[in-house]
Amino acid sequence: MAVGEYKPGLEGIPATQSNISFIDGQQGLLEYRGIRIEELCRYSNFLETAYLLIFGELPTAKQFAAFVEDVNYRRRIKYRIRDMIKCFPESGQPMDALQSCIAALGMFYPLADLHDASFIYDATARLIAKMPTLVATFHLMRQGNDPVAPRDDLSYAANFLYMLNEKEPDPLAAHVFDVCLTLHAEHTVNASTFCALVTASTLTDPYTVLTSAIGTLSGPLHGGANEEVMRMLAEIGTIENVVPYLERKIKNKEKIMGFGHRIYKVKDPRANILQELAIKLFDRFGHDPYFDLAIELENQAAKYLAEKGIFPNVDFYSGLVYRKLGIPTDLFTPIFAIARTAGWLAHWKEQLADNRLFRPIQVYTGRHGVRYKPIGER
Ligand code: ACO
Numbered sequence: 001m002a003v004g005e006y007k008p009g010l011e012g013i014p015a016t017q018s019n020i021s022f023i024d025g026q027q028g029l030l031e032y033r034g035i036r037i038e039e040l041c042r043y044s045n046f047l048e049t050a051y052l053l054i055f056g057e058l059p060t061a062k063q064f065a066a067f068v069e070d071v072n073y074r075r076r077i078k079y080r081i082r083d084m085i086k087c088f089p090e091s092g093q094p095m096d097a098l099q100s101c102i103a104a105l106g107m108f109y110p111l112a113d114l115h116d117a118s119f120i121y122d123a124t125a126r127l128i129a130k131m132p133t134l135v136a137t138f139h140l141m142r143q144g145n146d147p148v149a150p151r152d153d154l155s156y157a158a159n160f161l162y163m164l165n166e167k168e169p170d171p172l173a174a175h176v177f178d179v180c181l182t183l184h185a186e187h188t189v190n191a192s193t194f195c196a197l198v199t200a201s202t203l204t205d206p207y208t209v210l211t212s213a214i215g216t217l218s219g220p221l222h223g224g225a226n227e228e229v230m231r232m233l234a235e236i237g238t239i240e241n242v243v244p245y246l247e248r249k250i251k252n253k254e255k256i257m258g259f260g261h262r263i264y265k266v267k268d269p270r271a272n273i274l275q276e277l278a279i280k281l282f283d284r285f286g287h288d289p290y291f292d293l294a295i296e297l298e299n300q301a302a303k304y305l306a307e308k309g310i311f312p313n314v315d316f317y318s319g320l321v322y323r324k325l326g327i328p329t330d331l332f333t334p335i336f337a338i339a340r341t342a343g344w345l346a347h348w349k350e351q352l353a354d355n356r357l358f359r360p361i362q363v364y365t366g367r368h369g370v371r372y373k374p375i376g377e378r
Contacts, residue, residue: 106207
């Protein structure tokens with residue numbers, strides 16, 4: 001086989017075949033199992049969308065009721081996991097805490113038969129159920145508080161906000177948060193999903209697959225960008241500073257966080273949805289001056305970046321929505337992980353159905369035939 005051209009970052013190289021989601025980066029189109037993201041955000045909810053992604057079809061009413069019950073039933077975490085979280089440093093990164101918890105969870109639910117549909121279903125329901133509890137538990141315990149037990153009578157989104165803030169959320173807040181989860185649930189073969197696929201291809205357990213993916217999502221070029229956006233808006237501070245900030249960044253060839261995407265060459269459709277959600281929240285709960293900075297930044301950045309196909313991505317407005325929901329900045333990426341668990345599990349299941357171990361090749365650029373030099377001669 002001829003060695004192909006090396007493409008840094010595997011840009012443009014198909015890494016898998018998949019029928020889970022589709023992006024048209026020129027049109028700004030995103031579909032999950034053929035359904036447009038705008039339609040899912042309007043009519044579906046996160047758990048139904050997760051079912052669609054993982055099992056391939058929208059559930060019947062009976063299937064959906066059973067799935068919701070199976071997820072709700074698994075929301076609690078074992079006291080040993082809770083005790084482990086208690087030992088984490090308060091200053092620890094929430095993504096590291098989440099990654100450690102998911103790795104530890106694998107010890108409680110050992111790998112059984114990967115071809116057994118009930119093993120896949122149970123692991124899926126368990127991971128979707130426990131991710132929010134783990135994030136909320138770490139957040140409360142790092143502040144020295146007792147964790148809040150999940151409530152089965154609340155929706156997936158409402159329960160997370162309830163556990164985090166120790167009070168039932170406003171229905172609009174819960175709805176907006178649910179839409180955020182839906183639109184972060186899946187996004188083809190991005191870095192963390194690719195990482196999940198590689199790990200899945202070794203036929204290890206799903207907890208290890210998710211542990212790999214969570215680690216990959218944590219970087220600032222991927223899931224960590226929404227946290228960076230909020231830091232950037234704080235640094236800009238006032239409308240007058242937007243243009244000087246932009247000019248400085250462009251001159252120094254630095255990236256504007258929340259802008260640009262390997263696939264989208266127009267504005268990310270998820271950014272449009274998040275922008276609308278932010279406005280809904282502001283109408284109800286009061287305006288956020290950071291939003292004015294973001295709008296001004298988007299308008300001004302277009303003058304410099306639009307011709308390169310660089311527009312706001314999903315991370316540009318998500319932080320503003322989370323901020324209005326009272327979510328601390330360092331939980332933005334863990335929330336992304338909660339949502340993306342659906343996509344990772346869908347790809348894990350798809351990989352298992354037609355597995356081949358990932359083993360790419362490299363283009364070697366090193367030396368040959370070098371003689372070993374004893375330590376005293378170096
Ligand atoms: N701000 C300014 N310029 C940018 C930006 C940006 N955010 N993104 C890309 N560019 C410019 C680059 O400087 C480069 O310019 P040049 O050709 O003149 O040298 C050109 O656009 C191509 O940039 P690359 O970094 O090669 O493009 P890539 O496809 O690797 O970029 C990426 C994708 C990594 C997301 C990039 O746009 C970026 O770093 N954005 C900021 C971080 C961010 O928001 N990440 C979240 C992505 S969405 C997600 O993962 C959920």
